[in-house]
Amino acid sequence: MMKLNVNGRSMDVDVPAETPLLWTLRDELGMVGTKFGCGAGLCGSCTVHMDGNAIRSCITPISATAGKRVTTIERMEADPLGAAVQAAWTSLNVPQCGYCQSGQIMSAVALLKRNPNPSDTDIDDAMSGNICRCGTYTRIRAAIKQVATQRRSKA
Numbered sequence: 001m002m003k004l005n006v007n008g009r010s011m012d013v014d015v016p017a018e019t020p021l022l023w024t025l026r027d028e029l030g031m032v033g034t035k036f037g038c039g040a041g042l043c044g045s046c047t048v049h050m051d052g053n054a055i056r057s058c059i060t061p062i063s064a065t066a067g068k069r070v071t072t073i074e075r076m077e078a079d080p081l082g083a084a085v086q087a088a089w090t091s092l093n094v095p096q097c098g099y100c101q102s103g104q105i106m107s108a109v110a111l112l113k114r115n116p117n118p119s120d121t122d123i124d125d126a127m128s129g130n131i132c133r134c135g136t137y138t139r140i141r142a143a144i145k146q147v148a149t150q151r152r153s154k155a
Contacts (some may be wrong), residue, residue, distance in 0.1 A: 004065055006031070007075040017063035022046045024062050025072060033073035033102050037131075044130030047103035048072050054110035056129075073102035082109050084150065088143035096134035104130050108144050117148055 004011045006029065013028045025031045025048070034057055037045030041056035048057045049071040050064075076082030085108050088094075095101045104127070111118055111126035118126065123141050132140070 002062055002066070004062070004070060005068065006070045007072055008069075013062065015062055017061060019062045020058050021048070021060045021062055021065060021070065022057035025057060025070075031072050031074050035099060035102055037100070037103070042129070042131075043100070044103040044107060045100050047106040047130065049106060049110055052110065052113060054107045054126075071106075073106060076105060076109065079109070081112055081147070081151075084147045085109050085112070085143065088146045088150075092139050092143045092146065094136050094139045094143050096136055100130060100132050104132065104140055108140070108147075112144065112147060112151075116151055118144065 001012050001014050002017070004013060004024070006025070011029060013024055015024055015028060022034060022036060025034050034048055035045040036058060037043035039058050041059035044056070046056055046058040047054050049055070050060070050068050076086060082105070085105055089101065089105060107127055107130050111123065115122055120141065123144050127140060
């Protein structure tokens with residue numbers, strides 16, 4: 001039995017220590033917002049936060065989460081920055097098929113939490129591990145810049 005802290009709640013799961021976090025979230029906890037893409041940590045669809053850092057849940061064993069805080073896309077609406085990113089995504093029509101978007105949003109929020117005023121290069125570097133088959137990269141960058149600008153104007 002392992003104890004997890006997911007989205008601010010303590011949860012017990014009975015899975016082998018090597019079980020990927022992705023499958024624990026989806027299959028054991030019913031949190032299906034985090035998507036399976038490549039299974040090798042290359043596409044970013046499975047991105048979640050662990051102690052505020054964007055990680056690939058498909059290659060992170062559940063044992064690596066001991067004593068850590070895991071945050072999923074399901075929590076972003078309750079996070080002011082997460083909600084702002086989601087609103088920007090909607091206002092700029094970022095998603096097309098939408099499959100990769102939970103991972104994209106999680107990476108964008110992690111970037112903006114550590115760098116509230118990212119340059120194009122900062123954005124490209126932070127988002128480079130997230131693949132969008134629909135090619136909405138320019139809209140993703142515009143949404144991140146919109147949130148950064150809004151946050152600066154409120155400061």
